[in-house]
Amino acid sequence: MTDTTPADSQDYLRKRAFYDSLLTIYGRKPVLEALEDLSLPVHKLHLADSNRRDKLIERIEALAAERHIEIVYRSRRELSRISKNARQDQGVALDLALPHYGTAEAFLHEPKTNYELLAIDGITNPQNLGMIIRSACAGGMDGILLPRKGCAQIDPLVIKASTGTVFKMRLLRCEKLAPTLSAFKQRGARICGLSSHAPMTLSALEENAPTIFVLGNETHGVSDAVDELCTHRLRIPMHNGVESLNVAVTAALIAFRERPSHSNPV
Amino acid sequence: MTDTTPADSQDYLRKRAFYDSLLTIYGRKPVLEALEDLSLPVHKLHLADSNRRDKLIERIEALAAERHIEIVYRSRRELSRISKNARQDQGVALDLALPHYGTAEAFLHEPKTNYELLAIDGITNPQNLGMIIRSACAGGMDGILLPRKGCAQIDPLVIKASTGTVFKMRLLRCEKLAPTLSAFKQRGARICGLSSHAPMTLSALEENAPTIFVLGNETHGVSDAVDELCTHRLRIPMHNGVESLNVAVTAALIAFRERPSHSNPV
Numbered sequence: 001m002t003d004t005t006p007a008d009s010q011d012y013l014r015k016r017a018f019y020d021s022l023l024t025i026y027g028r029k030p031v032l033e034a035l036e037d038l039s040l041p042v043h044k045l046h047l048a049d050s051n052r053r054d055k056l057i058e059r060i061e062a063l064a065a066e067r068h069i070e071i072v073y074r075s076r077r078e079l080s081r082i083s084k085n086a087r088q089d090q091g092v093a094l095d096l097a098l099p100h101y102g103t104a105e106a107f108l109h110e111p112k113t114n115y116e117l118l119a120i121d122g123i124t125n126p127q128n129l130g131m132i133i134r135s136a137c138a139g140g141m142d143g144i145l146l147p148r149k150g151c152a153q154i155d156p157l158v159i160k161a162s163t164g165t166v167f168k169m170r171l172l173r174c175e176k177l178a179p180t181l182s183a184f185k186q187r188g189a190r191i192c193g194l195s196s197h198a199p200m201t202l203s204a205l206e207e208n209a210p211t212i213f214v215l216g217n218e219t220h221g222v223s224d225a226v227d228e229l230c231t232h233r234l235r236i237p238m239h240n241g242v243e244s245l246n247v248a249v250t251a252a253l254i255a256f257r258e259r260p261s262h263s264n265p266v
Numbered sequence: 267m268t269d270t271t272p273a274d275s276q277d278y279l280r281k282r283a284f285y286d287s288l289l290t291i292y293g294r295k296p297v298l299e300a301l302e303d304l305s306l307p308v309h310k311l312h313l314a315d316s317n318r319r320d321k322l323i324e325r326i327e328a329l330a331a332e333r334h335i336e337i338v339y340r341s342r343r344e345l346s347r348i349s350k351n352a353r354q355d356q357g358v359a360l361d362l363a364l365p366h367y368g369t370a371e372a373f374l375h376e377p378k379t380n381y382e383l384l385a386i387d388g389i390t391n392p393q394n395l396g397m398i399i400r401s402a403c404a405g406g407m408d409g410i411l412l413p414r415k416g417c418a419q420i421d422p423l424v425i426k427a428s429t430g431t432v433f434k435m436r437l438l439r440c441e442k443l444a445p446t447l448s449a450f451k452q453r454g455a456r457i458c459g460l461s462s463h464a465p466m467t468l469s470a471l472e473e474n475a476p477t478i479f480v481l482g483n484e485t486h487g488v489s490d491a492v493d494e495l496c497t498h499r500l501r502i503p504m505h506n507g508v509e510s511l512n513v514a515v516t517a518a519l520i521a522f523r524e525r526p527s528h529s530n531p532v
Contacts, residue, residue: 131512140505168506236522239406240434246397249518252511256502256519 020103020173023096023154024082026089028056030156034094035063040167041097045071048079048091060092085155098167104145104174108183115210118251119145121177121226122217126152130161131248132215133169137162139255143170145212147177150223177214178225184212190231193222194254196244198233202257205234213254215247286369286439289362289420290348292355294322296422300360301329306433307363311337314345314357326358354422364433370411370440374449381476384517385411387443387492388483392418396427397514398481399435403428405521409436411478413443416489443480444491450478456497459488460520462510464499468523471500479520481513 022043025034034040045064051057064071074082076091083089118136123129129152136144152158159166174180181191189210194202205211214230216222222230236245236253245253288309291300300306311330317323330337340348342357349355384402389395395418402410418424425432440446447457455476460468471477480496482488488496502511502519511519 131515134508134512135515137506138504138508138511163510165506165508168508238404240403240431242400242404242431242434244429245404245518246400246514248512249397249401249515252515252518253522258524 017102017106018097020106021097021099021101023098023101024084024093025096025154025156025159026083026085026093027156028060028090028092030159031092031094032056032060032063034096034167035060035067035069037164037167038067041099042067042069043095043097045069046079046082046093046095047071047073048076049073050076051091057092088156096167100168100170102170102172104172104180104184107143107170107172108187112210115142117141117143117145117172117212118254119177119181119212119214119226120147120151121214121223122150122220123215123247124150124152125218126155126157127161128152128218128247130158130163130166131246132251133158133162133171134165135248135252136255137165137169139252141169141255143172145172145174145177145180147174147180149176178223178229181212181214181226181229184210185229185231191226191229192232192234193227193230194236194250195221195233196235196238198235200232200234202234202236202254205232207259215251218247283368283372284363286372287363287365287367289364289367290350290359291362291420291422291425292349292351292359293422294326294356294358296425297358297360298322298326298329300362300433301326301333301335303430303433304333307365308333308335309361309363311335312345312348312359312361313337313339314342315339316342317357323358351421362433366434366436368436368438370438370446370450373409373436373438374453378476381408383407383409383411383438383478384520385443385447385478385480385492386413386417387480387489388416388486389481389513390416390418391484392421392423393427394418394484394513396424396429396432397512398517399424399428399437400431401514401518402521403431403435405518407435407521409438411438411440411443411446413440413446415442444489444495447478447480447492447495450476451495451497457492457495458498458500459493459496460502460516461487461499462501462504464501466498466500468500468502468520471498473525481517484513 025031079089079091079093080086083093118141133144154166185191189212191212191214193214214222214226236250291297345355345357345359346352349359384407399410420432451457455478457478457480459480480488480492
């Protein structure tokens with residue numbers, strides 16, 4: 001963008017921020033439910049022109065018309081490119097313009113004194129990812145770092161398991177987790193890996209710096225590349241010799257833990 | 267048993283306590299995994315005589331022989347009566363004599379000054395039940411009241427989701443939940459229903475009496491019959507307008523909450 005004028009450049013950044021906030025969901029039921037939720041800002045509806053017209057499709061078209069949402073009819077192949085999931089899109093995709101959906105990079109450049117994030121490291125089970133989002137949202141975490149590589153992505157199963165909180169939670173996308181965590185660390189964030197064998201307990205962590213809690217894979221834990229970056233390794237003490245918790249339960253215990261400076265909802 | 271001599275009566279009570287502690291599991295993989303866990307006391311292995319002999323069955327028989335466990339070969343019909351699930355037993359059932367598996371009635375008659383239990387009210391999703399057991403076990407709850415009516419029962423899915431903690435947690439069986447809670451209430455227990463609309467928060471609950479936390483159905487919450495018995499209705503405060511948590515997450519936040527008198531694991 002070196003050859004653009006400042007005005008053009010601003011325009012580009014605005015456009016880029018807008019496109020970064022687009023989340024494309026797909027599948028007839030998830031799209032219908034999103035259209036029915038008037039709190040969700042919708043950008044565009046994409047329909048395959050090969051769709052057989054049934055009640056769900058008619059209801060989707062009627063809702064879009066009612067809400068003055070642009071409908072674009074596309075070839076089956078074009079639609080697959082938009083949904084990125086030809087097998088499950090059922091000929092329907094919807095771009096949501098979510099104010100809370102953005103990039104890790106944008107978050108990193110915001111002026112912030114303190115924050116707490118979760119980072120997803122190799123979590124592949126969509127149900128667990130959805131439940132993590134639900135717990136983090138209810139517990140008031142400031143965001144979730146979600147890498148494109150090696151993790152479940154926002155799909156109908158995740159949306160369902162999140163019970164709609166995926167649209168409220170600040171999701172910070174990145175390509176790979178380790179370089180992103182490295183950038184946060186350089187700017188003063190603590191990187192805390194959760195591990196059942198860590199010597200320090202979660203409740204012993206003092207509140208004095210921006211903090212990212214890394215949730216590792218359900219079986220293998222935090223990845224090696226990320227483990228090397230960790231400034232802290234934390235454990236949740238357990239009774240009865242239990243060795244691990246469900247990862248969404250871990251997320252909840254982090255998000256809901258008592259913190260003196262954290263404003264609690266009433 | 268009125269016509270038995272005192273000695274016979276004692277014998278009867280001992281036998282009854284033993285049979286009350288039996289948990290019959292079924293399915294080739296769950297049974298094999300249970301046999302491989304040497305910490306699980308096994309009573310008897312039941313095999314359908316119609317079973318085709320494959321590697322799993324051979325491994326199950328070899329393990330049982332190694333552990334000197336009685337093997338009983340049965341007709342397909344007899345086996346269904348034992349597993350109570352002909353569709354999923356795969357011709358294999360195993361009686362575990364679990365020291366922690368018993369009845370609510372037995373627990374009620376033990377001398378106890380204080381305890382905290384969870385009660386399951388209409389939770390039908392086996393994955394949620396398994397995760398509740400895992401969270402409660404790790405968080406050090408004293409037991410879980412599990413009614414036979416209207417709830418998921420201990421089956422292979424529950425065992426899997428519990429990651430084996432079902433064999434460590436004290437599970438207190440009863441027929442129906444409301445009459446059982448009523449008996450506990452008469453003996454001084456507080457009955458606390460969790461509900462997102464309750465005025466009191468979980469953390470405001472003082473620690474001064476035996477307490478049973480009731481977890482209601484995923485969609486409909488605590489049942490009417492149980493709600494009437496509640497001495498307290500409690501809410502977990504949430505951010506971002508989130509209305510509910512996954513029921514296993516709720517169980518974890520109860521079990522892991524900070525309590526001055528509760529001994530924490532190290």
